[in-house]
Amino acid sequence: MSKQVTLAMGAGGKQTAELIDKVFAKRFESPLLTADDAAVLERPAGRIAMSTDGFIVSPSFFPGGNIGKLSVCGTVNDLACMGARPLYLTCAFVIEEGFDLDKLEQIADAMAKTAAEAGVTLVAGDTKVAGKGQVDGVFITTTGVGEIVEGAAPAGANARPGDAIIVTGDVGRHGCTILLARDDFGIEANVTSDCAPLWSSVEAMLNASKNIHVIRDATRGGVGTVLYEIASQSGVGISLDAAAVPVDPAVGGVCRMLGLEPLYLACEGRLVVIAPKDEAPVLVEALRSAPHSKGAAIIGEVTDERPGWVVMNTEVGTQTLLPQPGGELLPRIC
Amino acid sequence: MSGDARQTAAQIVQSYDGPPLRIMEVCGTHTHEIFRLGIRSLLPPQVDLISGPGCPVCVTPVGFIDEALWLAEHGVTIATFGDLVRVPGTERSLADARADGARVQVVYSPLDALSYAKEHADEQVTFLSVGFETTVPAACLVADQALEEGVSNFSLLTANKTMPNAYAALRQSADVFLYPGHVHAITGTALCEELAEQGVSGVLAGFTAKELVTALAVAVRKSQEGKPFFVNAYPRVVRPEGTPAAVALMDKVMEPVDAEWRGLGVIPQSGLQLREAYSAIDARKKFEMPHIEGKPNPACRCGEVLQGHCKPSDCPLFGKVCTPQHPVGACMVSGEGACSAYFQYGGGQL
Numbered sequence: 001m002s003k004q005v006t007l008a009m010g011a012g013g014k015q016t017a018e019l020i021d022k023v024f025a026k027r028f029e030s031p032l033l034t035a036d037d038a039a040v041l042e043r044p045a046g047r048i049a050m051s052t053d054g055f056i057v058s059p060s061f062f063p064g065g066n067i068g069k070l071s072v073c074g075t076v077n078d079l080a081c082m083g084a085r086p087l088y089l090t091c092a093f094v095i096e097e098g099f100d101l102d103k104l105e106q107i108a109d110a111m112a113k114t115a116a117e118a119g120v121t122l123v124a125g126d127t128k129v130a131g132k133g134q135v136d137g138v139f140i141t142t143t144g145v146g147e148i149v150e151g152a153a154p155a156g157a158n159a160r161p162g163d164a165i166i167v168t169g170d171v172g173r174h175g176c177t178i179l180l181a182r183d184d185f186g187i188e189a190n191v192t193s194d195c196a197p198l199w200s201s202v203e204a205m206l207n208a209s210k211n212i213h214v215i216r217d218a219t220r221g222g223v224g225t226v227l228y229e230i231a232s233q234s235g236v237g238i239s240l241d242a243a244a245v246p247v248d249p250a251v252g253g254v255c256r257m258l259g260l261e262p263l264y265l266a267c268e269g270r271l272v273v274i275a276p277k278d279e280a281p282v283l284v285e286a287l288r289s290a291p292h293s294k295g296a297a298i299i300g301e302v303t304d305e306r307p308g309w310v311v312m313n314t315e316v317g318t319q320t321l322l323p324q325p326g327g328e329l330l331p332r333i334c
Numbered sequence: 335m336s337g338d339a340r341q342t343a344a345q346i347v348q349s350y351d352g353p354p355l356r357i358m359e360v361c362g363t364h365t366h367e368i369f370r371l372g373i374r375s376l377l378p379p380q381v382d383l384i385s386g387p388g389c390p391v392c393v394t395p396v397g398f399i400d401e402a403l404w405l406a407e408h409g410v411t412i413a414t415f416g417d418l419v420r421v422p423g424t425e426r427s428l429a430d431a432r433a434d435g436a437r438v439q440v441v442y443s444p445l446d447a448l449s450y451a452k453e454h455a456d457e458q459v460t461f462l463s464v465g466f467e468t469t470v471p472a473a474c475l476v477a478d479q480a481l482e483e484g485v486s487n488f489s490l491l492t493a494n495k496t497m498p499n500a501y502a503a504l505r506q507s508a509d510v511f512l513y514p515g516h517v518h519a520i521t522g523t524a525l526c527e528e529l530a531e532q533g534v535s536g537v538l539a540g541f542t543a544k545e546l547v548t549a550l551a552v553a554v555r556k557s558q559e560g561k562p563f564f565v566n567a568y569p570r571v572v573r574p575e576g577t578p579a580a581v582a583l584m585d586k587v588m589e590p591v592d593a594e595w596r597g598l599g600v601i602p603q604s605g606l607q608l609r610e611a612y613s614a615i616d617a618r619k620k621f622e623m624p625h626i627e628g629k630p631n632p633a634c635r636c637g638e639v640l641q642g643h644c645k646p647s648d649c650p651l652f653g654k655v656c657t658p659q660h661p662v663g664a665c666m667v668s669g670e671g672a673c674s675a676y677f678q679y680g681g682g683q684l
Contacts, residue, residue, distance in 0.1 A: 185442050186442070186446075314543070316376065316544075320369070320372030321680035
């Protein structure tokens, strides 16, 4: 077999079968993984959540992960935000002609490992090869189905004045990692992506309390964009304690150099959780017991003042508005 | 400094009860940080904080963008800091020209521009050299290197500015200047001392929350003593002698020239141009460029904003036709511009 992906490997014939066998089938092996046109699955007892997401990150390998890990985390985390235990995942690859098979195997390895950790089963897939220059490396789309835990009903419109706002760890690490990996700035810093599957964090919270108003995955626009969305959906104001927002010192340093706001840098393993103030300490404790949310912290509260706005309480004792999200910060981060 | 001491600085500012006081922060980074930290809300009503002309993009005149467009139209690749791409010239911006097929390459340092030129030997590459004493040394380093290595497809279009004569031109606009820490880290503090002797007061300020609040506390307290003063409130970075090696390099490569500041007009000897020995990489000489006079949008009040004569929200264009997404004036383009900061931080709502 060739060391690179060829157009013939996407043509549906013998080479396609070889590619699937060598790269995907053995890594994704399970009784549910279909060899036919569609996977046939048992219906879960509860209501289901379903989500789909496309991944085009550049570069496709970065400190802390690769596009394969990202493609599993992204969809699993979207399901988790609805209080859904991830069950099944499908994946579709569009691969550029000439892409290294070695790298493709590393991507598939990462997907298998992350899926196992998240407790989700890969049940169906598709592989297409596009001509050189028609895609950049590899693009992956994943679709997931999860079972909603009885009693959980988080939604963006449910934030209420008096609720506490929790983040599950330091913010902006994925965006900063990708920025540095592109090497446009000649800055070197020891930053790794926060990319992680977060069902274990959500499960820990739901075991502690189902009284959670909002769970959101802070991806592309970072925590700041998610907070503005929640403020708008729920018709509430949001008040943040600037000093309480966890930021890795290296990420903070890069942001100061480039004039960026860490709250607007992408995360791929961080949730924003909004719950009644009384529940917050229990939820934070539960989060800290899960592997990917040990840095969980309360960063502010929901108010009935200035609906639609996010207000920062600064380190000098003043109040200022968090600038609204806008413009293109960085393309192709996930 | 302990938390208590920081509170004291904030309290000194808050409790000022002297006569009206106009403090001008000269540096664009100060402007941005003052907005980000909500520092205006600490000030009593009689203290006015004016955002001065210290954002390099904001003071770059319309005609300079027109000159860059002229080069782009003549097939030259423009290498520039990203902010300048969206600054409107008389009729259009470099972003518009790029959409029409002009080659506009965003770089993050003058060295990147030179590297780009070396890697693209078939293109003529001109770097748009803007900025104050903080960025001039890097431009000079690159000019020196390009000449020495004989990189024949590289040149600079200069619009660099220096602060000394700008302070003199602005002395009627403010009672106390917050001097830009990074500029004086290069040039030292002798000028500030001289200005104090001439009756111009100022405090050299750093960039963190406590450095900025401390500098303001010094400004309000010293101004009550009734005589002109200078205080270096950023001693961890600014030494009295500055950085002599950088100053020597600037002097070797560039010489003072009268310069136009957007909104402020021509300030004598406040700009820099390449010396005669660097003519080969001076884009104006190399491409025999004509003199180009720009025409700013007459409704835009950036000039008055830069002098503290009006607030961004007093401009009829502010927030309506002029926004960070579609800037009319230069002050709306850069994150360091007063209009952009004012807009992004809620138009003074808080």
